[in-house]
Amino acid sequence: xxxxxxxxxxxxxxxxxxxxxxxxxxxxxxxxxxxxxxxxxxxxxxxxxxxxxxxxxxxxxxxxxxxxxxxxxxxxxxxxxxxxxxxxxxxxxxxxxxxxxxxxxxxxxxxxxxxxxxxxxxxxxxxxxxxxxxxxxxxxxxxxxxxxxxxxxxxxxxxxxxxxxxxxxxxxxxxxxxxxxxxxxxxxxxxxxxxxxxxxxxxxxxxx
Amino acid sequence: xxxxxxxxxxxxxxxxxxxxxxxxxxxxxxxxxxxxxxxxxxxxxxxxxxxxxxxxxxxxxxxxxxxxxxxxxxxxxxxxxxxxxxxxxxxxxxxxxxxxxxxxxxxxxxxxxxxxxxxxxxxxxxxxxxxxxxxxxxxxxxxxxxxxxxxxxxxxxxxxxxxxxxxxxxxxxxxxxxxxxxxxxxxxxxxxxxxxxxxxxxxxxxxx
Amino acid sequence: xxxxxxxxxxxxxxxxxxxxxxxxxxxxxxxxxxxxxxxxxxxxxxxxxxxxxxxxxxxxxxxxxxxxxxxxxxxxxxxxxxxxxxxxxxxxxxxxxxxxxxxxxxxxxxxxxxxxxxxxxxxxxxxxxxxxxxxxxxxxxxxxxxxxxxxxxxxxxxxxxxxxxxxxxxxxxxxxxxxxxxxxxxxxxxxxxxxxxxxxxxxxxxxx
Amino acid sequence: xxxxxxxxxxxxxxxxxxxxxxxxxxxxxxxxxxxxxxxxxxxxxxxxxxxxxxxxxxxxxxxxxxxxxxxxxxxxxxxxxxxxxxxxxxxxxxxxxxxxxxxxxxxxxxxxxxxxxxxxxxxxxxxxxxxxxxxxxxxxxxxxxxxxxxxxxxxxxxxxxxxxxxxxxxxxxxxxxxxxxxxxxxxxxxxxxxxxxxxxxxxxxxxx
DNA sequence: AATGAATGAGACTTCATTCAT
DNA sequence: CATGAATGAAGTCTCATTCAT
Numbered sequence: 001x002x003x004x005x006x007x008x009x010x011x012x013x014x015x016x017x018x019x020x021x022x023x024x025x026x027x028x029x030x031x032x033x034x035x036x037x038x039x040x041x042x043x044x045x046x047x048x049x050x051x052x053x054x055x056x057x058x059x060x061x062x063x064x065x066x067x068x069x070x071x072x073x074x075x076x077x078x079x080x081x082x083x084x085x086x087x088x089x090x091x092x093x094x095x096x097x098x099x100x101x102x103x104x105x106x107x108x109x110x111x112x113x114x115x116x117x118x119x120x121x122x123x124x125x126x127x128x129x130x131x132x133x134x135x136x137x138x139x140x141x142x143x144x145x146x147x148x149x150x151x152x153x154x155x156x157x158x159x160x161x162x163x164x165x166x167x168x169x170x171x172x173x174x175x176x177x178x179x180x181x182x183x184x185x186x187x188x189x190x191x192x193x194x195x196x197x198x199x200x201x202x203x204x205x206x207x208x
Numbered sequence: 209x210x211x212x213x214x215x216x217x218x219x220x221x222x223x224x225x226x227x228x229x230x231x232x233x234x235x236x237x238x239x240x241x242x243x244x245x246x247x248x249x250x251x252x253x254x255x256x257x258x259x260x261x262x263x264x265x266x267x268x269x270x271x272x273x274x275x276x277x278x279x280x281x282x283x284x285x286x287x288x289x290x291x292x293x294x295x296x297x298x299x300x301x302x303x304x305x306x307x308x309x310x311x312x313x314x315x316x317x318x319x320x321x322x323x324x325x326x327x328x329x330x331x332x333x334x335x336x337x338x339x340x341x342x343x344x345x346x347x348x349x350x351x352x353x354x355x356x357x358x359x360x361x362x363x364x365x366x367x368x369x370x371x372x373x374x375x376x377x378x379x380x381x382x383x384x385x386x387x388x389x390x391x392x393x394x395x396x397x398x399x400x401x402x403x404x405x406x407x408x409x410x411x412x413x414x415x416x
Numbered sequence: 417x418x419x420x421x422x423x424x425x426x427x428x429x430x431x432x433x434x435x436x437x438x439x440x441x442x443x444x445x446x447x448x449x450x451x452x453x454x455x456x457x458x459x460x461x462x463x464x465x466x467x468x469x470x471x472x473x474x475x476x477x478x479x480x481x482x483x484x485x486x487x488x489x490x491x492x493x494x495x496x497x498x499x500x501x502x503x504x505x506x507x508x509x510x511x512x513x514x515x516x517x518x519x520x521x522x523x524x525x526x527x528x529x530x531x532x533x534x535x536x537x538x539x540x541x542x543x544x545x546x547x548x549x550x551x552x553x554x555x556x557x558x559x560x561x562x563x564x565x566x567x568x569x570x571x572x573x574x575x576x577x578x579x580x581x582x583x584x585x586x587x588x589x590x591x592x593x594x595x596x597x598x599x600x601x602x603x604x605x606x607x608x609x610x611x612x613x614x615x616x617x618x619x620x621x622x623x624x
Numbered sequence: 625x626x627x628x629x630x631x632x633x634x635x636x637x638x639x640x641x642x643x644x645x646x647x648x649x650x651x652x653x654x655x656x657x658x659x660x661x662x663x664x665x666x667x668x669x670x671x672x673x674x675x676x677x678x679x680x681x682x683x684x685x686x687x688x689x690x691x692x693x694x695x696x697x698x699x700x701x702x703x704x705x706x707x708x709x710x711x712x713x714x715x716x717x718x719x720x721x722x723x724x725x726x727x728x729x730x731x732x733x734x735x736x737x738x739x740x741x742x743x744x745x746x747x748x749x750x751x752x753x754x755x756x757x758x759x760x761x762x763x764x765x766x767x768x769x770x771x772x773x774x775x776x777x778x779x780x781x782x783x784x785x786x787x788x789x790x791x792x793x794x795x796x797x798x799x800x801x802x803x804x805x806x807x808x809x810x811x812x813x814x815x816x817x818x819x820x821x822x823x824x825x826x827x828x829x830x831x832x
Numbered sequence: 833a834a835t836g837a838a839t840g841a842g843a844c845t846t847c848a849t850t851c852a853t
Numbered sequence: 854c855a856t857g858a859a860t861g862a863a864g865t866c867t868c869a870t871t872c873a874t
Contacts, residue, residue: 037246039246121386122244122327170387178382195376
């Protein structure tokens with residue numbers, strides 16, 4: 001055995017700033033899922049995070065900042081998904097896009113996730129700060145998805161058509177959020193079967 | 209002349225009661241759209257309704273009850289739309305369903321409406337009372353839409369398939385809610401064009 | 417006895433808005449004298465005023481507003497003193513100005529008053545809002561005192577000389593504030609005797 | 625030789641201790657001037673002093689102690705001024721006392737200084753500890769100034785008259801504090817001219 | 833000895849709800 | 854019945870002080 005172990009006791013490892021912030025964000029997300037943005041009080045967040053109220057303010061300027069960080073965080077996750085498509089050959093692209101449906105369904109119908117997303121959307125519908133973050137995130141997503149769509153539709157298609165078609169597909173996926181709250185107990189396998197057909201059609205349909 | 213009895217007929221108070229309740233609900237809806245459920249204070253609602261705070265408590269037990277009534281109200285509206293399909297011949301049914309898309313788009317992209325709906329959904333995702341109302345409303349909607357779907361798909365289709373397909377179509381329409389907040393400035397005409405194709409396909413697609 | 421007394425019980429006479437405000441200001445002044453602006457907590461003010469905390473906010477937007485009102489109030493009192501000089505014939509004016517010294521002494525050496533005034537001054541030295549109120553009050557005082565000084569010095573004296581002499585006299589009176597805190601136990605009669613001489617001299621001294 | 629002892633001489637820590645204390649007091653004074661006693665937070669003081677919060681507590685028991693030290697410090701400064709009068713011949717004493725007026729004016733009208741002094745006075749008006757320090761300081765000042773006044777008025781004058789006259793002169797000088805906040809933009813040269821006359825008179829006036 | 837992260841009491845403020853008028 | 858003033862619990866945030874490192 002080695003006795004010259006780490007000089008810092010395991011009870012309180014010096015966590016770095018980002019880890020602490022993430023810890024707070026996670027605790028907040030749990031509270032928000034349970035009680036909404038306004039129902040999640042700073043003291044409940046502190047309790048959930050196992051900290052005192054005061055310490056949270058060392059990592060975030062105020063509650064608004066935590067919420068904004070959660071929103072940004074939540075939206076950032078999405079960005080990572082686009083990377084994987086780089087390696088897919090063009091002719092298999094739609095297949096792969098259709099194949100993520102079950103994953104998306106699983107993701108959205110795990111109620112916690114959607115509750116938070118809806119909270120964010122509702123907040124965005126009236127809080128300009130949150131709306132701005134959402135807008136920025138949308139813009140980034142458009143930037144990432146455009147090249148992907150070009151690989152499907154080619155470069156002759158004009159941008160406005162591209163975006164309109166993308167919106168239609170977006171509706172299907174974002175609609176899952178809403179349906180996951182309204183009808184959480186639906187038969188997912190059946191739904192996936194039909195969704196695959198519709199999404200594939202949405203990608204492949206031609207102009208008349 | 210009788211000077212002692214109430215000068216107003218007995219029917220009036222009851223009429224009044226419901227009218228006043230609706231008046232309060234309308235005022236509350238306006239406040240909620242602007243500030244969310246939490247942001248809508250009783251005094252702001254009272255001001256918007258042109259009443260005193262106290263009188264509101266004569267019509268609703270508490271704020272929670274108003275919110276629940278709003279949710280129920282909001283969801284009830286939807287029921288009325290199904291009546292009009294009774295007169296449409298079966299062979300034109302899908303055409304008509306597709307034709308309501310522009311109306312739906314207009315309805316959902318007028319931001320106020322969606323804000324309230326998202327508020328309701330977010331609230332439903334965590335407030336069991338609200339969730340129950342939503343569930344009941346969904347059940348009622350299913351009841352109303354099933355005969356409609358039977359007219360399209362016939363009576364041989366099993367109920368679970370019916371519901372699964374209905375969910376897919378529901379996603380498209382409910383997705384508008386989300387998109388209206390995320391991308392309110394999209395080219396609606398283009399979007400409608402492609403939506404019509406996808407929705408038609410969603411109705412007409414066959415098994416395999 | 418008379419049974420047709422005021423219909424409102426004496427326990428809670430409907431006080432008008434201004435009376436309530438003044439009541440709060442008085443309570444606050446007592447608290448501020450004891451504990452300073454920052455030491456006077458809203459709850460201590462509420463307790464002193466015999467109200468709940470919340471009700472104070474029906475009469476003042478926030479604590480700052482109360483403080484500003486106190487400052488303005490405190491400074492406004494002073495204005496009333498100038499009215500009485502209107503009736504004094506010019507040749508007796510200085511005599512009368514000198515004769516108010518004992519009153520001023522009594523006023524300032526009653527420690528409470530000075531404590532509040534010093535609090536106001538200290539606050540003004542760094543809170544721009546309070547400084548602005550003080551400046552405005554000073555300007556108003558200058559406006560009121562100038563005609564008085566004209567009656568003493570005539571109209572040939574230029575305004576800057578007038579103001580400079582006024583500042584010197586102001587120092588003597590405002591100095592009482594400070595001395596009342598530093599040396600509250602001084603022999604007031606003796607002090608008044610010498611003060612009268614100095615103040616008279618300050619009014620009567622000629623240019624060289 | 626002893627190789628094991630602290631490499632620094634024993635005198636250093638003690639020197640250090642006082643120097644560090646003074647360093648903290650200076651930093652605190654700067655903070656207090658800007659934000660008042662309450663507004664000067666321990667962390668802002670630490671930052672201003674270039675130290676960590678914790679180390680301040682090795683030099684002062686708590687914030688109150690720092691404030692008291694500041695007050696004592698501030699009042700002590702004044703003592704040094706009296707030394708210079710020892711060398712002045714009696715017949716020139718009043719001239720010299722009058723000649724310090726411009727210096728006093730400059731000193732008090734440099735806003736920072738007065739803000740701190742007013743803060744101290746306001747605090748003294750309610751904090752008994754601070755009041756005690758102020759009282760002690762006043763007593764010391766009286767001790768120092770009495771011989772000076774004896775050189776002017778002789779030894780026949782009774783002490784109570786001496787103190788009363790001293791209070792009058794004190795008012796003039798302490799009044800500058802207040803006027804510097806109320807009317808900082810006054811024409812100083814004019815004011816000095818008239819002040820010299822009044823102060824001279826205050827020193828020279830005879831009984832009746 | 834120094835650091836500065838953590839604590840938690842307490843400040844200001846809001847608002848659902850009640851109740852005397 | 855209506856009013857809206859009053860209540861007071863609860864929320865966000867600050868900061869003097871402590872203590873593990």
